[in-house]
Amino acid sequence: MPVRMDNVGLVVADLDAAIPFFVDLGLTLEGRTVIEGPWAGRVTGLGTQRVEIAMLRTPDGHSALELSRFLTPDVIADHRRAPVNALGYLRVMFAVDDLDTTLARLQPHGVELVSEEVVRYEDAYRLCYIRGPEGVLIGLAEALPTPQA
Structure with a gap:
């Protein structure tokens, strides 16, 4: 185990x-x-x-x-721009405390959003996929505050 x-x-x-x-x-x-x-x-x-x-x-x-x-030896394959539905490695996901600040901090590195926007998943997360160094797919997730009852 x-x-x-x-x-x-x-x-x-x-x-x-x-x-x-x-x-x-x-x-x-x-x-x-x-x-x-x-x-x-x-x-x-x-x-x-x-x-x-x-x-x-x-x-x-x-x-x-x-x-x-x-x-x-030399690299023999290049998967850097593979779409999210390609077999094998998908992405690395990082939990962040402030998604907007994180994206702004990464902007000088040429970060590209995979879609045109950050999305909201129910009342739980704000999420996005970005292309990081050399097109590597990276997920970023900001937990939303829990609604008070």
Whole structure:
């Protein structure tokens, strides 16, 4: 039985652009390093590999985002602009305290709303999907105050 979900990994082409985006979103950069050697290739099944990674911790401290930039071997597929109904990875969802402020803070990174608007889900959330660094799909959700009876 799993103890917890430790991290989500995203492969990016430009680590130097992706890190500031996620830091501005509210994550904390814990470290950046190059992973290589026979053991790494055995884990991933890629054989010889050299990957630069950055680990970013979520504000609650319970999870992390691992950004990877493959130096070798070359990237063989590109899913950055895949629609939300593509098989496989869909998106990473972040709970935010103020959706409008978060979107404004991310604007300098070229954030695009997937639809033209932020939507309201009942009396529970304001939600949107955005395209983050390199077109990666990211969800943002702001919990609405609970109506008083």
